[in-house]
Amino acid sequence: MSVRVRFAPSPTGFLHIGGLRTALYNYLFARHHGGTFVLRIEDTDQSRYVEGAEADIIRSLEWAGMTIDEGPTNPGGVGPYRQSERKEMYLEYAKQLIESDNAYYAFDTPEEIDEMRERLKKSGNPSPSYDSITRQSMKNSLTLSKDEVEKRLANGDDYVVRLKVPRRETVKFEDLIRGIVSFDTAGLDDQVLMKSDGMPTYHLANVVDDHTMGITHVIRGEEWLSSAPKHMLLYKAFGWEAPTMAHLPLIMSPSGGKLSKRKAESEGIPVNTKDYISGNYEPEALINFLAYLGWSPGDDSEIHDMKELCKLFTLDRVSKGGAVFNYKKLMWYNEHYIRETSVEELQPRVKVLAEEMGFDTKSDAYLKTVVKLLHERVSKIDEFVSMGSFFFEAPKEYDEKAVKKWKDDSADLVKAWTEKVDALSEEEFKAATLKSKLEETIEEHEVGFGKLMMPLRIAVTGQGFGPDLFESLELLGKEEVMERIETALKRLD
Numbered sequence: 001m002s003v004r005v006r007f008a009p010s011p012t013g014f015l016h017i018g019g020l021r022t023a024l025y026n027y028l029f030a031r032h033h034g035g036t037f038v039l040r041i042e043d044t045d046q047s048r049y050v051e052g053a054e055a056d057i058i059r060s061l062e063w064a065g066m067t068i069d070e071g072p073t074n075p076g077g078v079g080p081y082r083q084s085e086r087k088e089m090y091l092e093y094a095k096q097l098i099e100s101d102n103a104y105y106a107f108d109t110p111e112e113i114d115e116m117r118e119r120l121k122k123s124g125n126p127s128p129s130y131d132s133i134t135r136q137s138m139k140n141s142l143t144l145s146k147d148e149v150e151k152r153l154a155n156g157d158d159y160v161v162r163l164k165v166p167r168r169e170t171v172k173f174e175d176l177i178r179g180i181v182s183f184d185t186a187g188l189d190d191q192v193l194m195k196s197d198g199m200p201t202y203h204l205a206n207v208v209d210d211h212t213m214g215i216t217h218v219i220r221g222e223e224w225l226s227s228a229p230k231h232m233l234l235y236k237a238f239g240w241e242a243p244t245m246a247h248l249p250l251i252m253s254p255s256g257g258k259l260s261k262r263k264a265e266s267e268g269i270p271v272n273t274k275d276y277i278s279g280n281y282e283p284e285a286l287i288n289f290l291a292y293l294g295w296s297p298g299d300d301s302e303i304h305d306m307k308e309l310c311k312l313f314t315l316d317r318v319s320k321g322g323a324v325f326n327y328k329k330l331m332w333y334n335e336h337y338i339r340e341t342s343v344e345e346l347q348p349r350v351k352v353l354a355e356e357m358g359f360d361t362k363s364d365a366y367l368k369t370v371v372k373l374l375h376e377r378v379s380k381i382d383e384f385v386s387m388g389s390f391f392f393e394a395p396k397e398y399d400e401k402a403v404k405k406w407k408d409d410s411a412d413l414v415k416a417w418t419e420k421v422d423a424l425s426e427e428e429f430k431a432a433t434l435k436s437k438l439e440e441t442i443e444e445h446e447v448g449f450g451k452l453m454m455p456l457r458i459a460v461t462g463q464g465f466g467p468d469l470f471e472s473l474e475l476l477g478k479e480e481v482m483e484r485i486e487t488a489l490k491r492l493d
Helices: 017-032 053-063 087-099 110-122 146-155 202-212 222-238 261-266 273-278 283-291 306-312 327-340 343-356 364-374 410-422 431-445 449-461 469-476 478-492
Strands: 004-007 036-039 103-106 160-163 170-175 179-184 192-194 217-221 244-248
Touching: 004 017, 004 217, 017 036, 017 053, 017 217, 017 244, 017 273, 017 283, 017 306, 036 053, 053 273, 087 103, 087 160, 087 192, 087 202, 087 222, 103 146, 160 222, 170 222, 170 244, 179 222, 192 202, 202 222, 217 222, 222 244, 283 306, 283 327, 343 364, 364 469, 410 431, 410 449, 410 478, 431 449, 431 469, 449 469, 449 478, 469 478
Parallel strands: 004 036, 217 244
Antiparallel strands: 103 160, 160 192, 170 179
C-alpha cells in the first residue's frame, strides 16, 4: 500500500503552531514511508473564511521545509483541493446516503429545534439533541409522508441532510496512538451532513474527500477524536474501508491546560507560524522542537534535521499524553542552529535585517567581524542587530539597569583609562593593548576589574552586556571610541 496522508486546515485564521505540528507529523510519516503529502483546504464554512489564510498556510509549510506533493497550487489527479470547489460531489454522496436509508432530509426551522430542546430540558433532559429518539417527533423525511417530502423539496423549502445514527450500537476502531477506541452511539446526535445553503459540513466533506483522495492514514489532533465515531459510521454507510486513524496529543501550556491563543500570549509564546517567520526564528530549530513535542526517537538524542527526522519518525513513538510547550527549550534549539550556521552564511541575512532598521553596515569585512563577535552570544538572528546596534551607531540612550552600576568613581576611572589610550596611535589601538591599559588603570587605583570594565562598556555601547569589549573597541576604532566616552562622561557623570 502506498501511504497517502493529508494536512487539511480550515482557512479561518493564520496557521497555529499546533497546526504546524500536525502538518509536520503527517509530512514525516509520509516521507518515512516514501508516501505522498497532500494539502487540502477545508473551506466549507464560508462565513468564517479569512482573506489571506490559505496563502499563509502554504507559505508557512514552505518556510518550515515541508514540500507539498499535491495541493491547490500543484494539483494531482484527485482535485480540486479546496472543498468549496467540490460542492456538487458532496450533494451526490449525500443523496446516496438518503437512498440507502443512512441519512434523511430534515425541514425543521431553527425555532422548532430550539422549542424541542427547551421542552426536553423542562422534562429533565439537561443536554437534549436531535438524535434517534427526538427525530421521531420532528419534521423530517422519516416522519413525513413521501408525497409531503417531495412537495417540500419541489417548493424549495429549506432543509438539511442529517446522518441517521443507529440507536444502540458500539463504534469501535483501532487508533495507532491510543489503541482500541470505542463509542456508544446513544451519545451521538444525528449530525448535519449538508447545510441549508447546500454546503457540506466538516464531517461529510472530510470522509468523502479522504476516500476519493485515497488517504490511507488520518493523522490529526486529539480534539477530533470525538468526531471519529461519526466518521466511522459514514464509512460503514458508504461501504468504504476507513483509513487508519492516529490522534495526536494536545500541546499544553506551561501553566496547565491546552495552549490557547490567550494563554500563549500571556506567557510570551508566539501562537501563529507567521509570528515565528516575522520573529526571525530558525525554521530548522522550530521543526526540531515541534518534532519532539509529543514524540521521541527512543534515545537521548535531541538534534536532528528534517532529513534525519524523516528516517526516525514512527507513530508508535508518539505519546498519548499532552506535551508542554517549553519556550526555553525552543530557544535552546534556536541558539544551536545559529551556532551551527557559519559566519559567512549569517552575514547576508544580518545585513538585510540591519539595513531594514536603517543602519549602515559599512564594509563587508566590518560586518563580518561584527557577526563573528556576536556569534556565540545571540539566541536569534535579529539579536545580531539589536545587541550589536552600537557597532552601527553611537548609543542614543543608556540601559537603565546598567546605568545603576555607574558609581561615584566611574567617571574618574574611565578618564584615567582614556588618558592612557589617548597616547596610542590608530594602529596601536588593538584589543590586547586596550586590555593591558585597563589592567594598569585598575592596579593603580586598587579596584576590581568590573569597576572600570562596566562603566567603559556602558559609555561605548550603552549596554551592560555584549561581546568581548576590547575586540569591540578595536573594531570601532580610536576616534569613535573616544567621542563616545566624551559624550557619556557629559551625560552620565
